[in-house]
Amino acid sequence: MEDTVDQIDRVIQNAVKVMEDSKMQVFEIGESARMELESLERELEQVLEETTRVIDTVDRLERDYRLARVRLAEVSRDFVRYTEKDIKSAYEKATNLLLDLMVYREKENYLKKRRGELQSRVRKVERSIERAEAIGSQMNVVLDYLSGDLSQVTRILESSKNRQLIGLKIILAQEEERKRIAREIHDGPAQSLANLVLRTEIAERMLGMQDMEVVRGELIDLKHQLRNDLGEIRKIIFNLRPMTLDDLGLIPTLRKFVQDYEERTSIRTKFDVIGREKRMPSAFEAAMFRLVQEAFNNAYKHAEASLVTLEIVFSEEMIRLTIRDNGVGFHVDVAESRARTHSKFGLIGMKERVDLLQGKISFESGVGQGTTITIEVPIQAELRKELGYDGK
Secondary structure, eight states, X not given: OHHHHHXXXXXXXXXXXXXXXXXXXXXXXXXHHHHHHHHHXXXXXXXXXXXXXXXXXXXXXXXXXXXXXXXXXXXXXXXXXXXXXXXXXXXXXXXXXXXXXXXXXXHHHHHHXXXXXXXXXXXXXXXXXXXHHHHHHHHHHHHHHHTSOGGGHHHHHHSOHHHHHHHHHHHHHHXXXXXXXXXXXXXXXXXXXXXXXXXXXXXXXXXXXXXXXXXXXXXXXXXXXXXXXXXXXXXXXXXXXXXXXXHXXXXXXXXXXXXXXXXXXXXXXXXXXXXXXXXXXXXXXXXXXXXHHHHHHHIIIIIOOSEEEEEEEEOSSEEEEEEEEOSOOOOHHHHHHHHHHTTXXXXXXXXXXXXXXXXXXXXXXXXXXXXXXXXXXXXXXXXXXXXXXXXX
């Protein structure tokens, strides 16, 4: 056993060295991307300032051009009061203003296009930084795992390999979830709030205009956008941890989730509860909710279904979840093999979550036959007593 431990020690030390070198390379890539991001943000700020100035100039030239046209029409009609020199002067002024206006409009279009290009590049670089940070974070997880107390290697070898893999995958899944949340906030509320700042500046400049209806319309649009952004933020919070799960329990939370799912996806849903509903421990209810959420999201992403149903059966000894859809279906064996090969957290992640609850999960599907997922989770004897399932 000592020889085995020494061999594993050498392998781990080599792996740690390779990971450390790779981690430094990823860090350098991330730093380079951050420097590029700073440069792009400075240029974007300059373009935004220049765009604001050009827009103000275009607005002023449009007003002056309208007045010049009115003046030209006036002197052209009244040959008694105005001489040919006055008409020529008015014509030249209107023409010069039109030329200036065309030049600045072209400049405005170029700056807006450049602004869009820079914003797109900023988003791409930010995503590159996020990917570098995610990879670095995953490397840290693996390094911490590899750099642990090697005196425990014997016990690790004697323990269940599946349990080790499950623990590591849960940690990596947490990192993926943090990355997903950061991306949702960046691509959703953060972008919208940045746009709101720009639009409030425009509204502020418009306050000096005579036509207050235009200002009113802009403020109404801002109010609608704020409401939409608030809805997006609430949706992200709900996906993180539905507050109703702690306050009301699993069934009311699932009813709201199913209702929101139908409104969001336009997929018809049906939700049935059979048996005596009981409150469960918080972690247990959260795990059950995540299983349903994963199954419904898979149906939306892959099944092309028009109907998804959820049935929950409460009995004294277990809880059974049945999720069905009438979608395109799939070959279960092929999907599971592909999930294991590519380290996907869909089917495998659901199985591991059910394993942690000491339950069973089965998938029934076929091409063109829809999909049925059945999950059975036992209620332990201590919990049955606490919930009142005492046979009385």
